Amino acid sequence: MSGHSSWPEWIYVGVVIALMVWVGAEAWEAERLVDHVPADAEVIKVTGQQWFWSFEHEDGTKEIGELHVKAGKAYKFEIESKDVNHSFNIHDYVVLMDAVPGRVNTVWFAPTEVGQHDIQCREYCGLIHYNMRGTLYVEDPSS
Amino acid sequence: MVLELQKPRPIWQIMFSTHHTDVGLLYLITSLAFLFMGGALALAIRAELFLPGSQIISDSMTFNRIFTVHGTTLIFLFIIPFASSVGNYFVPIMVRYKDMAYPKLNAIAFWMIPPAGALIWLGFADFTWYATPPYSIISAPGPAADMWIFGLKILGISSVLGAINFIVTILKCKHPDMSIGQVPLLAWSFLSSSLIILVAIPTFAAALLMLLTDRLGVSGFFNPALGGDPIAYAHLFWFTFHPEVYVLVIPAIGMMYEIIPRFSRKPIHSYQSGIFAFVLLSIVGFSSWAHHMYATGMSFTEKTVFMVGTLAAVPASALHVFNFVATMWNGRIKFATPMMWAVGGIALFFSAGAGGVANAAMPLDFQTHDSYWVVGHFHLFVMGTIAFGSIGFLYYMFPYVTGRMYNEKMGKLHFVMSFIGTVMVFFTQHVLGLYGMPRRIFDYPPIPEWIAMNQIASVGAMIIGVSMVIFLANMIYSSGKGKLANTEDPFGVGGKYYYPFEVKNPSH
Amino acid sequence: MKKMIVLFLVLAVMVTVPVIESAFAAGDEPGQYLDRRVIIWNLFFKMMTIAFVVGAVVSGTIIWQCWRFRESNPKAKPTPYEGTDW
Numbered sequence: 001m002s003g004h005s006s007w008p009e010w011i012y013v014g015v016v017i018a019l020m021v022w023v024g025a026e027a028w029e030a031e032r033l034v035d036h037v038p039a040d041a042e043v044i045k046v047t048g049q050q051w052f053w054s055f056e057h058e059d060g061t062k063e064i065g066e067l068h069v070k071a072g073k074a075y076k077f078e079i080e081s082k083d084v085n086h087s088f089n090i091h092d093y094v095v096l097m098d099a100v101p102g103r104v105n106t107v108w109f110a111p112t113e114v115g116q117h118d119i120q121c122r123e124y125c126g127l128i129h130y131n132m133r134g135t136l137y138v139e140d141p142s143s
Numbered sequence: 144m145v146l147e148l149q150k151p152r153p154i155w156q157i158m159f160s161t162h163h164t165d166v167g168l169l170y171l172i173t174s175l176a177f178l179f180m181g182g183a184l185a186l187a188i189r190a191e192l193f194l195p196g197s198q199i200i201s202d203s204m205t206f207n208r209i210f211t212v213h214g215t216t217l218i219f220l221f222i223i224p225f226a227s228s229v230g231n232y233f234v235p236i237m238v239r240y241k242d243m244a245y246p247k248l249n250a251i252a253f254w255m256i257p258p259a260g261a262l263i264w265l266g267f268a269d270f271t272w273y274a275t276p277p278y279s280i281i282s283a284p285g286p287a288a289d290m291w292i293f294g295l296k297i298l299g300i301s302s303v304l305g306a307i308n309f310i311v312t313i314l315k316c317k318h319p320d321m322s323i324g325q326v327p328l329l330a331w332s333f334l335s336s337s338l339i340i341l342v343a344i345p346t347f348a349a350a351l352l353m354l355l356t357d358r359l360g361v362s363g364f365f366n367p368a369l370g371g372d373p374i375a376y377a378h379l380f381w382f383t384f385h386p387e388v389y390v391l392v393i394p395a396i397g398m399m400y401e402i403i404p405r406f407s408r409k410p411i412h413s414y415q416s417g418i419f420a421f422v423l424l425s426i427v428g429f430s431s432w433a434h435h436m437y438a439t440g441m442s443f444t445e446k447t448v449f450m451v452g453t454l455a456a457v458p459a460s461a462l463h464v465f466n467f468v469a470t471m472w473n474g475r476i477k478f479a480t481p482m483m484w485a486v487g488g489i490a491l492f493f494s495a496g497a498g499g500v501a502n503a504a505m506p507l508d509f510q511t512h513d514s515y516w517v518v519g520h521f522h523l524f525v526m527g528t529i530a531f532g533s534i535g536f537l538y539y540m541f542p543y544v545t546g547r548m549y550n551e552k553m554g555k556l557h558f559v560m561s562f563i564g565t566v567m568v569f570f571t572q573h574v575l576g577l578y579g580m581p582r583r584i585f586d587y588p589p590i591p592e593w594i595a596m597n598q599i600a601s602v603g604a605m606i607i608g609v610s611m612v613i614f615l616a617n618m619i620y621s622s623g624k625g626k627l628a629n630t631e632d633p634f635g636v637g638g639k640y641y642y643p644f645e646v647k648n649p650s651h
Numbered sequence: 652m653k654k655m656i657v658l659f660l661v662l663a664v665m666v667t668v669p670v671i672e673s674a675f676a677a678g679d680e681p682g683q684y685l686d687r688r689v690i691i692w693n694l695f696f697k698m699m700t701i702a703f704v705v706g707a708v709v710s711g712t713i714i715w716q717c718w719r720f721r722e723s724n725p726k727a728k729p730t731p732y733e734g735t736d737w
Contacts, residue, residue, distance in 0.1 A: 009416060009465055010655065016461045019705070020454040020500070021666060023698060027504035028447060030694045034506055034687045035443050050282070074684055084278040085373060087438060087513060091579030094691045096509045098439045100374060101277060102367035105440035110684045118588075122513040122581040124271050126282050127203055130584035407720070409730045466711060475730055476721045486717060493709050497702040504698060506691045639736040 037108045041074035048079070048086030048099035051128035053119060067119065067136045070141040074110040087123035090136055098123055111138040156329035161246035166253050167231030171537075173256055174224035175618075181216035181262070182611055184209050186197045189568075189604035193271045195589045203585035207269040208287070210583060214272035215291070218391070219298050220260050222525065225533050226394035227253075227305050230333045232540060233401075234309060237330040238317035243308050245256065252308065255301035259294040266290030271583060276365035276373045279373055280357045292355050299348050301593045306337035309522060332397025335421040336390045339428060343390070347383035350376055374439055381432035389428040389456075393421060394525065395532030396463050402532075403467050408476030408636055412466050420462040437508040444515045446505045453503035460496055464489060479634050481555030484535025487562050491527030495520060498573065513583075516576025519569040527565050534561075534614075541621070542628035549625060555615040560610035567603025571596050 045056040045065070052138050055063045069075055081099035089096045090109070097107040119134035187209055200206045231249065237241055243249045249294045251520045268291035270279040279288055313334045317326060324335075352375040354376070356362040363369020365376040404411045411417060411456070430452030437446055467489050476482065501507050511517060532559075541549045575596040580587060587593055720727065 006413070006469075009413065009469070012465050013458055013462065014659070016458045017663075019701065020457050023500055023504055024451060024454050025452060026694055026697065027506060030690050031443065031446065031505040033685055033690050034509075038684055055674075064347070084282060085275060089511075089579075089581070091514075092688075094509045094688050096438055096512055100367075100439060102372060103374070103440055109687055112686060118579075120579075120581060124207075124275055124278070124513075124583040126278055127207075129207075130203055130581075130586045133588070407730075408733050410732060464709065468709075468716065471713075471716050471720060473730065474720050475727050475733070476717065476720045477722050479716075486713065490710055490713055493706060497706060501695070501698050501702065506693065507695055507698070509687070510695065511689055637733050 002018060005116055010013055037076050037106070038074045038110070039109050041076040041110075043076050043078055044069075046077045046079045046099070047082060048088060048121065048125075048132075049082035050084065050126055051121070053088065053121075053132070053134045066137065067134065068137045068139055069111055071111050071114050071138050072141050076108040077106070077129040079105045084125050085123045086125050086132065089120050089122040090117055091120070092117040093136075096122060097120045111136075114138050114140050153619075159250075161242075161250045163231045163235050163243045163246065163249065166243075166246075166249050167228045169253050170224045170228035170231060170256075171544070173253075173260075174221050174228060175537075175559070177216050177220035177224070177260060179611065179615065181213050181221055184213035184216070186604055186608050188213065188599040193234065193601040194598075195587050195594065197586065200585070204269060206585040207271075207583070209352070209533070210266045211271050211291075211604045212263060215263055215268075216260075216293075217525065218272065219295070220256065220263070220315060222391050222529055222533070223302060224253075224256055226333075226336070226391075229329075229394065229398060229533075229536055230305075230309055232329050232543070234312055234333055235316075237327045238313055239321060240312060240316040240318070244311035244316050245308050248304055249308050252301045252304040255304075256296045259297035259301070262290040262294035262297070264293070274354060274358070276354060276376045277371075279354060279369060280366050281368070283358075285358070289355065289358065291349065292351055292358075296348065296351050299344050299351070302340050303344055306340040309333045309337040310341070319434040324418075328400040328411065328414065328421075329394075329397040330651070331418050331421055332393045332400070334442075335425040336393040337414055339386045339390050339393075339425045342429070343383045343386040346379050350379035350383075353379075360553075374436070377436050377439060378433065381435045382429075385432035385435065386425075386428045388524070389424055391529050393424065393576075395488070395529040396421075398532045398536035398539075399467065399488060402481045402485040403470050405539075405640075406477045406479060406634065406636055407471045408477070408638065409474040412469035412472075416462050417466055420459045420466075424456060424459040425457060427452070431456060431503075434503055436506055438512045450503050450505050452501065457496065457500060460492075464493060477634065477636050479538075479636075480551060480558060481535040481539035481634075483555060483558045484531050484538065488528050488531030488535065489560060490525055491531065491565065494570075495523035495527055498523065511576055513581055514576035515572045515582055517536050518577060518582045519572030522569045522572070523565075527569065531561075531565075539634075541618075542630060542633035545622040545625070546628060546630065547621055547623075547625035548628045548633060549621040550617050553613055557610045557614045557617065559605050560613070564605075564607035564610065567606065568600045571599045571603070575600070 031124045042058050044058070047056075052065055053067075053143045054065075059061075073091045075087065077095070077097065079097050080103065081101045083101065085101070086099040087096060088099055088107075093109050093111065095107055095109050097104065097105045115138050117138070118134040119136050121129055121132035125132065157168060160166070187199065188206070191198050191206060200209065231243065266287035266289075268274075268283065268287040270288060270291075271282040274288075274291070313326060313330055314323070317323070353362065353364040357364055357366050357371070363371040365371045365373050367373065400411060400417060431440065431449055433445065433449040434453045471486075498516075502511060502517070502520060538549055538554055541547075575593065578590070578592050578596070580593050587597075629635075718724070
């Protein structure tokens, strides 16, 4: 049963701690940037229920399973759930936030190019969780 | 204890025994049975996901039940009982005591596992191993859900009883000549993981009762319709189960601490830093639970606190890796099967840890949360590190338990195939997660990248499956017909072993 | 050893204090139009660069020492502990 620690071990631990501090600082900075919602972001209410997504725009238009937004504008999602936990996810835009009944969670994004992207549910919600999907249409702002 | 098969006894003598080696044998056989049962479910999942659409499982409800029972089985009915088996065999020997401190309690703790396993398997619940409320309260079909809750309740009590027994055995029953600073690291790993269990489990035990009364409709702790909050359950659950990750991994590290010096023919590089890292990990492990909940709508401050808490656990784990590498340095390493498993486990431990650091970084959670990245990450821990350490240790103690040697070639083949399979399945799943595939889905849209990566993962899983058949054949054949082991030095590496075969079993 | 611990404590405090200060100084000013994909994927690739470099060093070391210190290596020599009851 020999063994005290040695100086290479101290250096090694120092390097590990320094790496972790760097990871923490970088992550903190990135999170700070993506956390701040622009003041003119348009609110879209997102409701998850077994097993589809519905959306309500600021002007009152409602959509089910599809979401139409304009490129070059910022949108803030206010996400809630009617029954069990879901997770609203547009993977191509790295948008993800849980829909928890009794809470309103927010996340924002600003689509840049015209295109179509998948919307899916990332939190287990039962029988048809695997097919709780929708489509995001990013449209040309001039049209 | 050993030589069960050379001096056969009636089975009831083992079943009703309270001797620590008999209880250890019962734990061992039970945990291996559940390893194969849970593994079969994993193969079913991988076969189903080989292509989009329904393959071998007809509906999503069956699929959901399968992955729920797969996770519950392998964590609670394989990893934990396997660790208890090793602890039962070795802890009393290492502290030089005749038995566990409370032999009857020990047997009771074991005998809670079969009924709990029966409840989980006969119920076949579908609400994931996390029992996610409010789904588990308002949607999950009974009686499966209730049977799962009772099964987990029993397993929790069994863990607590086992933990008390290990703590008392190590602290109070160790030989008076032996200070706590001389207790081997494997026993230290059981001391730290048992202390974590005592602190962590009661929270989940409370949450389970609340879940049950919620399901019965008499309370609404986690039911938003009655004013409850599902996030409260998430906190209670993860306050138990993030430390529980360390409960699973610390004994496996302890097993590597037994294997690696032995086969390097050198004492451990730094005994003190091993103890230090165990103790540090079991304290810091309690500061990181909510990193599982970044996406539930936590504030920036909360996220920062738990990110720091998570990163703080890294240096302690890194110390173990350093210790292993430094122990092997300048050794004369014999690559027998146990050593191969231990070294493979260290290599995968690093990958799993690096993935864990990425998970802890708050914004990356938007990419990886509840995707296949997470599945790949934690499987690298439970399979790549914990199961590798455990299986390596099983090969190591095989000659002590049976008095015979396993087949070395088959053992090595088992390792090589499992290692390749593990890399194929779980590294691929990381990338699959980055492509956005959610976990816990029965079917997926035919996206070409998803299909390709799912197929690589499924092939890898089949390789692991075949290697496990080889393993089973090796264990069964060698325990009856293997060549007799030299129990003084079964691996021909010299040094002073802990000789479990010297234990006096009153039944022998 | 005590000096080392004190030194590390001082260093740790010197690193943490400015970080905590800047963490609390961060204002609540509304953000600009940022592309979260760029920020998050950049962070991801930065971390993976470091992870793969460190991983290469760690696994390279393990693979090298498995090759060098295996008992069948011609240069292998008995450790000082062999034949003793360590």
